[in-house]
Amino acid sequence: xxxxxxxxxKKSFRSGLFSNKKEILSDINFSxxxxxxxxxxxxNGSGKTTTLKCIFSLIPIDSGEVSFFNxxxxxxxxxxxxxxxxxxxxxxxYLTGEELLVFYGQLSADLKLADIKSRARSLLxxxxxxxxxxxxxxxxxxxxxxKIGIAQALVHNPEFVILDEPMAGLDPDxxxxxxxxxxxxxxxxxxxxxxxxLLYDVERLxxxxxxxxxxxxxxxGSVQTLLDRIKGRRQIIFLEKGQKHTIFTESLEDCQNKIxxxxxxxxxxxxxxxxxxxxEQAFINxxxxxx
Numbered sequence: 708x709x710x711x712x713x714x715x716x717k718k719s720f721r722s723g724l725f726s727n728k729k730e731i732l733s734d735i736n737f738s739x740x741x742x743x744x745x746x747x748x749x750x751n752g753s754g755k756t757t758t759l760k761c762i763f764s765l766i767p768i769d770s771g772e773v774s775f776f777n778x779x780x781x782x783x784x785x786x787x788x789x790x791x792x793x794x795x796x797x798x799x800x801y802l803t804g805e806e807l808l809v810f811y812g813q814l815s816a817d818l819k820l821a822d823i824k825s826r827a828r829s830l831l832x833x834x835x836x837x838x839x840x841x842x843x844x845x846x847x848x849x850x851x852x853x854k855i856g857i858a859q860a861l862v863h864n865p866e867f868v869i870l871d872e873p874m875a876g877l878d879p880d881x882x883x884x885x886x887x888x889x890x891x892x893x894x895x896x897x898x899x900x901x902x903x904x905l906l907y908d909v910e911r912l913x914x915x916x917x918x919x920x921x922x923x924x925x926x927x928g929s930v931q932t933l934l935d936r937i938k939g940r941r942q943i944i945f946l947e948k949g950q951k952h953t954i955f956t957e958s959l960e961d962c963q964n965k966i967x968x969x970x971x972x973x974x975x976x977x978x979x980x981x982x983x984x985x986x987e988q989a990f991i992n993x994x995x996x997x998x
Contacts, residue, residue, distance in 0.1 A: 708777050710867045710898045711739040711762070716771035718754075718761055730922060731757050735771070737917045737927045739867075739900050744893050746909035746930070747902035748990060749919035755902045756794055758919070759871055763791065775867070787816055790860035794871040796852070800845035804836055804855055807844060808862045816863035823862065830858040833888055835881065849876045857885060861892070868892065870901035874908050886912055910934075910986040920994040933989045946975040 716735035719728035732754050739745045749755045760766045762773050764781055775785050798807055808827035812818060818826075831837040834854040839847065847855065853876045860868055873889075874882050882905075889899050889912055903909050909916070909930070916933060918926040926933060940955040941962040947969075956962040966976060 708741045709738040710741050710776055711900065712772075712774050712778075713737050713758070713762065714772040714774075716758070716761060716773065717769040718757055718766070719769055732761070732922045735919075735922070735924055737924055739898060739917075740915060741898050742893060742896050743915050744889060744899045744901075744913045745915040745917060746913035747900060747917050747919075748906075748909065749902075750994065753919040753994075754922040755919055756871065759793075759869065759902070762869070787863070788866040790815075790863065790865035790868040792856045792860040792868075792870045792873055794875075796856040796859075798844050798852070798855070798859075800843060802844055803841050804831060804844065804847070804858075805840040807855060808858055811859040812862040815865075818863065826862055826864065827858070830861055833891075834858055834884055850878055850881055853877055854881060854885070857888070861888075865897065867898045868900070870899070872903060873901050874903055874905050882908065906986045906990065918990065918993060925993050930986065933993075934986065936989065936992075940981075942980050943969070943976065944978040944980070945969050946977060947972065951977070 713735055716732055717730065718732040719730045721728050735754070735758060747755055747758075757766070761768045761771075762781075764773075774780060776788065779785055799810075802810065805824075805827055808830065809820070809823050812823035812827060813820070816823075828837065828840070831840050834857065836851060836854055836858070839851060844852070844855065853873070857870065857873055860870065873885060877885060886908060889901075892899055913930050916926065916928065916930050917924060940957055941959070942953055942955050943962065943965060944951065944953050946952075954965065956965050962979065966979070969976060
């Protein structure tokens with residue numbers, strides 16, 4: 708079952724009043740599967756933010772179709788099941804962190820006030836913002852604003868969450884908190900779709916991937932399938948006479964033979980890893996660009 712399906716999406720813009728239209732999105736087709744984390748990648752100018760704006764009807768599309776939850780159009784009832792963090796969120800900065808989440812929770816869902824407050828405080832704790840819950844938003848740092856933005860996208864218990872650059876501006880600890888929260892959401896049955904320039908986070912958190920290049924889908928499928936396309940050496944980490952060593956092999960057969968040889972020498976095999984070129988190299992291979 709798909710929670711989001713985009714079919715033949717096209718969008719053009721004029722750079723001036725009398726100029727010709729320039730096509731930004733050309734026949735975009737992809738779907739987001741239920742209870743999965745799907746990464747949305749593309750170099751600057753590839754069309755990611757434009758696609759997200761089209762998905763939410765924030766800008767009119769030229770042609771194509773967007774549907775949610777196995778074929779439903781965007782509507783008020785659909786939106787209640789979706790959480791969204793835009794790339795540059797704006798908040799009422801005179802509200803405190805807790806007041807902000809309660810405000811958005813009341814806007815987005817038919818929940819009791821007590822339930823919204825409980826959910827808000829739980830998210831503030833998970834995102835390391837609880838100590839700042841009574842501070843006004845205008846006193847928050849950039850990283851704190853990013854985390855409160857993520858919390859507002861989740862406070863109404865959505866079934867589907869779309870996050871535009873959720874890791875932007877976060878320190879390593881905060882990225883860890885957000886990553887753990889995303890994994891927890893998926894474990895609870897929530898579907899997550901997020902764009903990022905931080906490929907390490909995408910590789911760590913995502914099962915599926917959609918890659919845009921020049922307004923077109925360059926790849927749509929599993930992360931592992933994409934990584935498997937990259938032929939990489941296998942590294943064997945082992946102990947020999949108490950000393951740790953690493954050797955590389957060029958093929959699976961060579962790797963198995965080398966392991967047999969090491970075991971005959973009474974070496975202890977600690978780990979065998981595929982020395983992949985990583986998602987970043989895979990991205991460069993299919994787009995010819997570097998994030």
